[in-house]
Amino acid sequence: MIVLNSSDGATFEVEESVAVQSQTIKHMIEDNCADTSIPLPNVNGVTLARVLEYIKKHAEAKDDEEGLKSFDAEFVKVDQASLFEIILAANYLDIKGLLDLTCQTVADQIKDLTVEEVRAIFNIMNDFTPEEEAKLRNDHAWAFE
């Protein structure tokens, strides 16, 4: 069993065979940095719990494609802030499947949005001058009339 410590002091126990889905943890184990526990200063307790839920499910139900698909679909039904936390954690822990899943979720959200909606939902400020913006929209309209 591997012990993981989140940034806010929570501890989690997980089997090594499950934990190595994270390449970061796998390398730490291989480099013998994991004698007592592995500190994960970049991931908080709530997010780490969610990530562990994901990798546990994917370890135990590896061959059940249908089951994993529906699990994944439910897994990403979280608020924006939590989704971003999971993306950051998946990136830090280097879990490809989780990163692909969460990024695909964000891409799917973006697919149906207008430019203004993207700015509002993802907290992005418009830093174009009105002339620049007009020109860009022209390019865009020209591209897809």
Added chain:
Amino acid sequence: MLLFLISCFSVILVSKSFFRPFGTWKRDMRMQASPWFLGEVSRFLISWSARSKAARGFLHFLTSSLKKNGNGKAENVMVEGLEGEEYTLLDLPDLALECILERLSPFQLCSMAAVCRSLSERCSSDHLWEKHMKQKWGRLVGNAAYQQWQCYIASRNRAKLQESKRGKGLLGYFSIFSDKMWNNRSRENEIVTEQRNSLPVDSVKAWYLAIETGKLRFPAQVYNRENGQVGFMLSCYDAELSYDSSTDTFIARYSAPGRRPTIEDNIEWNRIRAPAVDVPAHVLHVSDCLHDLKPGDHIEVQWRRNRDFPYGWWYGVVGHLESCTGQESHCQCHLNDSVVLEFKQYAPSSRWRQTIVNRRDHREVGNGADGFYGGIRKLCNENEISTWKSLWPTSTLE
């Protein structure tokens, strides 16, 4: 629900002393109103906005009024999530952001490029667009098309230069000179900004969009041109193609000597291919497979009516010599200097049914009546052969 939120907002505005701040509010823009109540409302709305369209609209109203109240500096507003962490899309690590952008369609990439400067740069990167280019146009766009694109860029650059010169005249030249002397830095900044925000003319994105919108014609070949007109059955002709995105089909222009090009539209994807060899339509292809040809081989041969016309590529099969029984075990045709090219789409009595070439020195043979047979290429790719077979005419030709 919206009315409720708006009245909430105004109640909070008026009676702020009754509320305790939850968590801290970090911002880079100075605000006229108190920070904490906006933080409270924003946090609530952001988790709401993922689900409710009405809340999204209100949030948009909120962020645009923040913009108006701020001191005009363009920076991203950072909002705290429930765990006390900040998040904006742009704060995601490069790998994650790339991961998201890779999954967007060309349409969405163009849309995202209009969101902010940083995204504009990312969404125009060659790396992202090369993938789309390969996926959609990879099969059709070869060396010749790339050369065409380079010419297109060069001519656009020339046109831009001429336009800027034309508009100014002598006074213009003087003003450019004085700009350089006195306003070097500000001019440079202008140019840099302009370059940064307009689409680089030679980017892969520009190439993709030029083809997608039909503005750029590219060279390719069309099977059974002119909607399977009988005179062109089982041939493939060079044409300038442009794409029509509304119908997902192509328009072809076939050049003809001494007259306007013939135009055909509504051509489906399955009738188009990139030019098979890097040889323009008027140029003879030098055959490199002659010594190899034996009965049963699939070939394409260049054919043209006379030296004024461009070549088309015609599908045929190497046949047995008349003297041969056709039995594989006894066949010596591959050792003979003469190679029989058969075009079985024609009736046996048709003059187009077959022709004979000399494998030693064949370059081009023919006459005014039967036309001229030029370079030969042997088909080894199963896909090419099955494409020809799928276009076989329903009845034998004369």
